[in-house]
Amino acid sequence: xxxxxxxxLKEVILESGxxxxxxxxxxxVKDINFEKEIGQPGDYPFTRGIHPFMYCKRPWTMRQYSGFxxxxxxxxxxxxxxxQGQTALNVAFDLPTQLGLDSDDPFAEEEVGRVGMAIDTxxxxxxxxxxxxxxxxxxxLTINPVASVMLAMYLVVAEKQSIPWDQIRGTxxxxxxxxxxxxxxxIFPVEPSIRLIGDMVEFCSKNVPKFNPFSVxxxxxxxxxxxxxxxxxxxxxxxxxYIQEVLKxxxxxxxxxxxxxxxxDIHGNLWEQVAKFRAGRRLWAKILKERFGARNPRSMIxxxxxxxxxxxxxxxxxxxxxxxGAYYALISALSGTQTxxxxxxxxxxxxxxxxxxxxSLRTMQILADEMGLKDTVDPLGGSYYVEWLTDxxxxxxxxxxxxxxxxxxxxxxxxxGYIQREVSRQAYIREKKIQSGEIxxxxxxxxxxxxxxxxxxxxxxxxxxxxxxxxxxxxxxxQRNNSEVKDALGGLKEAxxxxxxxxxHILRAVKSYATLGEIxxxFxxxxxxxKEPVGL
Amino acid sequence: xxxxxIRVVIAKPGLDGHDTGAKVVVHALKDAxxxxxxxxxxxxxEEIVNTAVEEDADVIGLSIYSGAHLPLSRKLMExxxxxxxxxxxxxxxxxxxxxxxxxxKEFGVCEVFPIGAKLDxxxxxxxxxxxxx
Numbered sequence: 120x121x122x123x124x125x126x127x128l129k130e131v132i133l134e135s136g137x138x139x140x141x142x143x144x145x146x147x148v149k150d151i152n153f154e155k156e157i158g159q160p161g162d163y164p165f166t167r168g169i170h171p172f173m174y175c176k177r178p179w180t181m182r183q184y185s186g187f188x189x190x191x192x193x194x195x196x197x198x199x200x201x202x203q204g205q206t207a208l209n210v211a212f213d214l215p216t217q218l219g220l221d222s223d224d225p226f227a228e229e230e231v232g233r234v235g236m237a238i239d240t241x242x243x244x245x246x247x248x249x250x251x252x253x254x255x256x257x258x259x260l261t262i263n264p265v266a267s268v269m270l271a272m273y274l275v276v277a278e279k280q281s282i283p284w285d286q287i288r289g290t291x292x293x294x295x296x297x298x299x300x301x302x303x304x305x306i307f308p309v310e311p312s313i314r315l316i317g318d319m320v321e322f323c324s325k326n327v328p329k330f331n332p333f334s335v336x337x338x339x340x341x342x343x344x345x346x347x348x349x350x351x352x353x354x355x356x357x358x359x360x361y362i363q364e365v366l367k368x369x370x371x372x373x374x375x376x377x378x379x380x381x382x383x384d385i386h387g388n389l390w391e392q393v394a395k396f397r398a399g400r401r402l403w404a405k406i407l408k409e410r411f412g413a414r415n416p417r418s419m420i421x422x423x424x425x426x427x428x429x430x431x432x433x434x435x436x437x438x439x440x441x442x443x444g445a446y447y448a449l450i451s452a453l454s455g456t457q458t459x460x461x462x463x464x465x466x467x468x469x470x471x472x473x474x475x476x477x478x479s480l481r482t483m484q485i486l487a488d489e490m491g492l493k494d495t496v497d498p499l500g501g502s503y504y505v506e507w508l509t510d511x512x513x514x515x516x517x518x519x520x521x522x523x524x525x526x527x528x529x530x531x532x533x534x535x536g537y538i539q540r541e542v543s544r545q546a547y548i549r550e551k552k553i554q555s556g557e558i559x560x561x562x563x564x565x566x567x568x569x570x571x572x573x574x575x576x577x578x579x580x581x582x583x584x585x586x587x588x589x590x591x592x593x594x595x596x597x598q599r600n601n602s603e604v605k606d607a608l609g610g611l612k613e614a615x616x617x618x619x620x621x622x623x624h625i626l627r628a629v630k631s632y633a634t635l636g637e638i639x640x641x642f643x644x645x646x647x648x649x650k651e652p653v654g655l
Numbered sequence: 656x657x658x659x660x661i662r663v664v665i666a667k668p669g670l671d672g673h674d675t676g677a678k679v680v681v682h683a684l685k686d687a688x689x690x691x692x693x694x695x696x697x698x699x700x701e702e703i704v705n706t707a708v709e710e711d712a713d714v715i716g717l718s719i720y721s722g723a724h725l726p727l728s729r730k731l732m733e734x735x736x737x738x739x740x741x742x743x744x745x746x747x748x749x750x751x752x753x754x755x756x757x758x759x760k761e762f763g764v765c766e767v768f769p770i771g772a773k774l775d776x777x778x779x780x781x782x783x784x785x786x787x788x
Contacts, residue, residue, distance in 0.1 A: 131706065230721060550774065563771070577752065655693060
């Protein structure tokens with residue numbers, strides 16, 4: 120039989136620009152020091168996982184993103200998800216809420232309750248968590264520029280359920296820097312936005328020790344077009360910026376680094392993703408230990424939610440997305456994630472139906488219980504190819520981080536629009552490659568079929584939500600003690616103007632049923648608004 | 656003499672922050688030799704119309720992913736009419752369900768490019784339509 124020559128094979132180059140050979144052997148990994156660079160799961164530098172026994176002891180947390188319409192409707196969906204065996208909640212807010220606008224704000228028109236639930240005052244969040252014992256679940260609040268207000272509301276809900284704050288587990292997404300790069304729910308300029316994050320970290324480290332005050336989202340940066348290497352590099356630069364802000368306040372790195380969480384994206388090449396996470400864990404541990412002098416191993420571990428993969432899903436042949444979701448879940452598990460969430464197959468069209476959300480949950484459950492992912496830790500560890508690629512990607516991430524630091528760091532790079540330009544250029548390159556067929560997408564540029572109308576049920580948008588919210592707002596404004604509201608907002612304004620921590624003042628305002636919009640306005644008046652660099 | 660460059664305003668109306676699609680289109684139109692003005696996020700319809708006037712745009716492209724494309728597009732068409740800019744080519748892109756395309760065209764939108772539309776299609780449509788005007 121004639122053996123094909125190596126040169127005849129098609130050249131493979133990963134999205135991150137790494138050239139892949141057809142065969143790997145011990146020769147390719149001979150320079151990697153096993154003890155130092157790979158080691159054991161649960162040990163520094165955590166390449167193989169952050170816990171010694173990973174899923175053997177406990178499978179990953181399953182947390183689907185959900186929320187829509189009113190708090191009441193969302194509450195019903197939450198309870199249903201928990202009954203189906205979901206172990207944590209991931210809350211979606213509508214755009215006005217995410218941008219600190221009340222439902223009666225003219226700019227909020229047409230968006231109230233559309234892509235998540237509407238929250239105007241504490242009353243709404245109380246309703247969303249009615250009959251949900253929040254000390255027994257962990258809750259992720261997907262909100263950024265006004266995360267401080269939502270955290271305050273959540274803590275008051277806990278108080279009203281008589282649950283001490285030290286039992287509260289969860290995360291506020293609260294990664295403002297990535298909002299400027301992708302996703303786009305920013306309000307205030309960069310510097311004061313970072314200060315708010317610092318205030319929250321400081322407050323939580325003293326009062327809500329099991330809460331993660333921010334989750335750095337490589338996810339949205341990747342979804343906006345970044346390569347896997349850029350996703351990691353920019354996320355790390357962002358996290359470093361927040362760390363430096365907190366350190367300025369005199370906290371010790373080990374006081375808070377153990378609560379830093381990350382949110383990463385999965386779509387594209389399986390091996391590149393797995394290597395990205397293994398390299399990321401190793402590099403993050405090194406940064407924390409060597410650069411920030413962390414001593415507690417808990418401070419050095421990269422804990423993450425990984426999944427989603429919205430950018431990999433297609434509008435064509437939408438049922439194919441069910442299969443993609445299952446592969447993304449597999450990649451996520453092989454990567455050693457702590458929490459997993461999957462985009463549902465109808466998500467390219469609409470807010471996931473109950474059926475699609477359940478299918479995503481079952482996909483993860485089948486993987487955990489039927490496929491052997493709980494048998495042994497980091498089953499790909501030691502593979503010539505995976506270890507070689509992990510090493511290559513780590514070096515590429517370091518190089519990409521250096522470039523950001525050379526431009527003056529993440530804050531400058533965002534204010535000038537440098538990162539936004541890099542990311543949008545990548546998005547354009549990728550789109551052109553998909554349209555030319557250089558990157559294969561089944562159903563898009565290969566095995567294309569003339570399609571019947573997709574069998575997708577659209578999530579109905581209920582325009583009455585806005586009316587209901589407006590009515591509720593009006594009632595609250597007449598029932599609450601308005602002089603207490605005024606006092607609380609006045610106190611908040613004073614704190615915002617100085618360097619005093621704003622959290623106690625937000626808590627007071629929230630308790631008095633000041634609205635999200637009223638609180639946000641105090642910040643807008645004090646800090647101004649972000650001016651987006653629009654040159655591409 | 657070289658032909659006058661086609662001037663395009665690509666706009667993100669409302670609160671939706673998904674701007675990757677809009678930016679990709681900006682790159683593609685620039686590569687095709689057009690003069691492209693990108694508004695950035697969170698623009699009101701008034702601001703978009705003002706930009707179109709100031710920039711003397713031949714084409715206005717709205718990019719919307721939040722689901723609010725019908726009310727936002729209707730509002731744009733109404734305000735263009737009030738401003739007397741009825742001769743401008745209006746395009747809508749983003750997460751637009753098939754069933755809404757007809758309605759958008761009834762509002763006066765010239766063409767709709769939902770997710771999955773080819774960049775070449777957009778470029779060619781603009782070139783052809785502007786020439787015919």
